[in-house]
Amino acid sequence: xxxxxxxxxxxxxxxxxxxxxxxxxxxxxxxxxxxxxxxxxxxxxxxxxxxxxxxxxxxxxxxxxxxxxxxxxxxxxxxxxxxxxxxxxxxxxxxxxxxxxxxxxxxxxxxxxxxxxxxxxxxxxxxxxxxxxxxxxxxxxxxxxxxxxxxxxxxxxxxxxxxxxxxxxxxxxxxxxxxxxxxxxxxxxxxxxxxxxxxxxxxxxxxxxxxxxxxxxxxxxxxxxxxxxxxxxxxxxxxxxxxxxxxxxxxxxxxxxxxxxxxxxxxxxxxxxxxxxxxxxxxxxxxxxxxxxxxxxxxxxxxxxxxxxxxxxxxxxxxxxxxxxxxxxxxxxxxxxxxxxxxxxxxxxxxxxxxxxxxxxxxxxxxxxxxxxxxxxxxxxxxxxxxxxxxx
Amino acid sequence: xxxxxxxxxxxxxxxxxxxxxxxxxxxxxxxxxxxxxxxxxxxxxxxxxxxxxxxxxxxxxxxxxxxxxxxxxxxxxxxxxxxxxxxxxxxxxxxxxxxxxxxxxxxxxxxxxxxxxxxxxxxxxxxxxxxxxxxxxxxxxxxxxxxxxxxxxxxxxxxxxxxxxxxxxxxxxxxxxxxxxxxxxxxxxxxxxxxxxxxxxxxxxxxxxxxxxxxxxxxxxxxxxxxxxxxxxxxxxxxxxxxxxxxxxxxxxxxxxxxxxxxxxxxxxxxxxxxxxxxxxxxxxxxxxxxxxxxxxxxxxxxxxxxxxxxxxxxxxxxxxxxxxxxxxxxxxxxxxxxxxxxxxxxxxx
Numbered sequence: 001x002x003x004x005x006x007x008x009x010x011x012x013x014x015x016x017x018x019x020x021x022x023x024x025x026x027x028x029x030x031x032x033x034x035x036x037x038x039x040x041x042x043x044x045x046x047x048x049x050x051x052x053x054x055x056x057x058x059x060x061x062x063x064x065x066x067x068x069x070x071x072x073x074x075x076x077x078x079x080x081x082x083x084x085x086x087x088x089x090x091x092x093x094x095x096x097x098x099x100x101x102x103x104x105x106x107x108x109x110x111x112x113x114x115x116x117x118x119x120x121x122x123x124x125x126x127x128x129x130x131x132x133x134x135x136x137x138x139x140x141x142x143x144x145x146x147x148x149x150x151x152x153x154x155x156x157x158x159x160x161x162x163x164x165x166x167x168x169x170x171x172x173x174x175x176x177x178x179x180x181x182x183x184x185x186x187x188x189x190x191x192x193x194x195x196x197x198x199x200x201x202x203x204x205x206x207x208x209x210x211x212x213x214x215x216x217x218x219x220x221x222x223x224x225x226x227x228x229x230x231x232x233x234x235x236x237x238x239x240x241x242x243x244x245x246x247x248x249x250x251x252x253x254x255x256x257x258x259x260x261x262x263x264x265x266x267x268x269x270x271x272x273x274x275x276x277x278x279x280x281x282x283x284x285x286x287x288x289x290x291x292x293x294x295x296x297x298x299x300x301x302x303x304x305x306x307x308x309x310x311x312x313x314x315x316x317x318x319x320x321x322x323x324x325x326x327x328x329x330x331x332x333x334x335x336x337x338x339x340x341x342x343x344x345x346x347x348x349x350x351x352x353x354x355x356x357x358x359x360x361x362x363x364x365x366x367x368x369x370x371x372x373x374x375x376x377x378x379x380x381x382x383x384x385x386x387x388x389x390x391x392x
Numbered sequence: 393x394x395x396x397x398x399x400x401x402x403x404x405x406x407x408x409x410x411x412x413x414x415x416x417x418x419x420x421x422x423x424x425x426x427x428x429x430x431x432x433x434x435x436x437x438x439x440x441x442x443x444x445x446x447x448x449x450x451x452x453x454x455x456x457x458x459x460x461x462x463x464x465x466x467x468x469x470x471x472x473x474x475x476x477x478x479x480x481x482x483x484x485x486x487x488x489x490x491x492x493x494x495x496x497x498x499x500x501x502x503x504x505x506x507x508x509x510x511x512x513x514x515x516x517x518x519x520x521x522x523x524x525x526x527x528x529x530x531x532x533x534x535x536x537x538x539x540x541x542x543x544x545x546x547x548x549x550x551x552x553x554x555x556x557x558x559x560x561x562x563x564x565x566x567x568x569x570x571x572x573x574x575x576x577x578x579x580x581x582x583x584x585x586x587x588x589x590x591x592x593x594x595x596x597x598x599x600x601x602x603x604x605x606x607x608x609x610x611x612x613x614x615x616x617x618x619x620x621x622x623x624x625x626x627x628x629x630x631x632x633x634x635x636x637x638x639x640x641x642x643x644x645x646x647x648x649x650x651x652x653x654x655x656x657x658x659x660x661x662x663x664x665x666x667x668x669x670x671x672x673x674x675x676x677x678x679x680x681x682x683x684x685x686x687x688x689x690x691x692x693x694x695x696x697x698x699x700x701x702x703x704x705x706x707x708x709x710x711x712x713x714x715x716x717x718x719x720x721x722x723x724x725x726x727x728x729x730x731x732x733x734x735x736x737x738x739x740x741x742x
Contacts, residue, residue, distance in 0.1 A: 001398060001662065001665075003395070004393065285684075285736055285742075288681075288740055289732075292681035293657075296656070300395045307395065321652060380648035385648065387624075387638045389639065
């Protein structure tokens with residue numbers, strides 16, 4: 001056992017810290033509560049920030065050298081996420097492009113697709129959204145029905161995607177669509193579609209936070225060129241599965257840094273309000289312990305990656321752990337703050353340390369998106385515990 | 393970086409597992425628990441000493457192995473898995489205090505070799521929050537009452553915690569047995585008015601507290617891992633409504649949560665053990681976290697193990713209750729959850 005960073009990784013971390021200290025002018029929290037920023041303005045701010053990271057060589061670090069790679073591994077990426085969280089940097093805007101589509105193109109795309117799409121994806125010039133979920137296909141993703149029919153050298157798309165994160169701002173969407181109605185898994189293909197294609201409508205959806213980070217995308221006889229196909233016809237499901245393996249990633253360390261910071265602010269607020277009794281202290285302590293376990297899980301994953309191990313289905317444990325913890329954390333924050341904790345950011349009397357209500361509402365999302373807690377438990381039951389198929 | 397055990401540590405795990413499987417099968421443990429007033433199988437205890445387990449973290453000069461907290465976690469995990477009866481962790485902790493205090497070479501060598509038994513006497517009260525008179529050291533004597541002294545009736549030496557420091561008391565001393573819900577325990581109350589030797593400042597116990605958190609956390613981990621395995625076997629064999637009950641999603645999701653608890657406890661316990669061994673700045677917070685989380689998780693895992701076994705899970709005959717009860721002992725001793733939560737807040741500066 002050795003949980004210390006290697007000298008090489010320590011150097012990487014120190015360089016990154018120096019870079020962040022020079023280039024990050026204002027923590028994200030301050031940007032968020034700056035009244036002059038509109039929702040669209042914050043998107044542009046994130047785009048500009050992403051460009052700086054790209055120019056400094058911090059995006060696509062683990063990809064082949066010609067696509068921005070610098071021989072980095074998942075270890076550097078996890079350290080990168082942790083340090084960005086520590087510095088409270090704006091979240092990377094094109095996270096779905098870089099996190100999901102990038103690996104898909106590198107593994108399954110053509111040379112031409114890589115050359116066309118990867119550079120503007122990394123620089124933030126083209127923002128991607130993910131067209132997987134449909135009104136009738138959520139956890140049971142393979143029941144998706146958006147169809148793509150080949151007509152000459154074009155696919156004609158019809159159907160609807162929903163819960164499309166970044167849909168309202170994205171330029172492009174990667175779409176899982178049905179090319180064969182008879183074949184549940186083998187009848188799915190993976191297409192790259194420009195959102196201003198005639199026949200496509202994007203509608204904003206208002207979330208429980210009042211924001212519209214996601215939307216719905218409608219396809220009505222939208223024609224996309226055959227060159228938009230990634231892999232072969234019918235390979236979409238396989239590609240999506242490789243892509244989703246990346247989505248699970250290694251975020252525990254970075255998240256633990258954010259929770260620890262928010263916990264320190266919560267504890268300071270309690271002291272300020274004279275909330276120093278045993279009941280409140282126990283609640284804070286339980287959050288601290290849970291946050292440290294999250295950190296321990298993150299350190300373990302990081303060490304395993306550094307030791308050359310590939311994360312398997314047990315990474316579902318990390319997804320459940322942080323998303324369920326997020327709910328406990330945000331509920332407890334409102335508990336110990338009392339009624340004032342429910343004041344929204346713009347209200348008179350709202351605290352300016354953390355946007356407690358926004359975080360509280362957002363915590364309801366983590367156990368649903370990118371594989372709900374129920375789906376993650378199914379994965380653990382089947383693939384880690386080897387329990388029999390349900391009902392048999 | 394590497395989370396996995398080193399080659400030596402993995403060997404230690406393997407040999408300990410084999411040793412305990414041969415020496416301390418549960419049938420034998422049940423005989424010891426139910427019929428041996430000392431609560432220890434003398435032969436097994438002798439072998440533990442002979443193989444160097446009692447001196448695991450004691451310095452080589454005293455006949456110990458001079459190993460660290462990670463190795464202690466490895467051994468304690470196996471102790472938990474087998475539900476080994478007796479004061480294993482207690483003696484290791486006493487040896488670590490004797491070694492840290494210095495000047496007790498003969499006694500330490502005897503403890504490591506199993507010739508004499510030393511345990512810590514810490515608790516001043518039976519019930520949490522009870523304000524009792526503190527045991528004090530003055531004029532070469534220690535006076536007061538200590539409760540929940542583990543296996544105190546058969547101990548030769550007590551290391552008594554007082555505000556003045558850690559005091560060494562040798563037998564004979566009068567003990568009153570305390571019977572708890574865990575039939576494997578042999579706790580006693582000791583009435584002290586004895587000549588004693590001041591070993592060193594009370595801060596000596598701080599390092600022992602961290603080792604205790606690692607050792608008890610690791611035993612809880614072993615207990616949980618073992619019960620999860622046992623329960624997984626059961627739900628795949630036991631049938632209802634024409635299928636193994638493990639095919640029901642109502643159980644599958646809860647088994648997944650048990651695994652989450654086991655694996656997260658593993659992360660926390662070994663991270664704490666490594667931090668102690670490496671002198672890492674996060675050791676204090678890591679230890680408090682590991683013990684508090686392991687204790688809390690054991691409620692869920694052990695409770696679900698009983699529940700999923702159904703009626704048989706509530707019987708004396710099935711071994712599950714031995715683990716369930718041991719977990720309760722471990723949760724409330726070696727720094728109970730409330731204490732660990734306080735320590736965590738303090739270590740984090742909150």
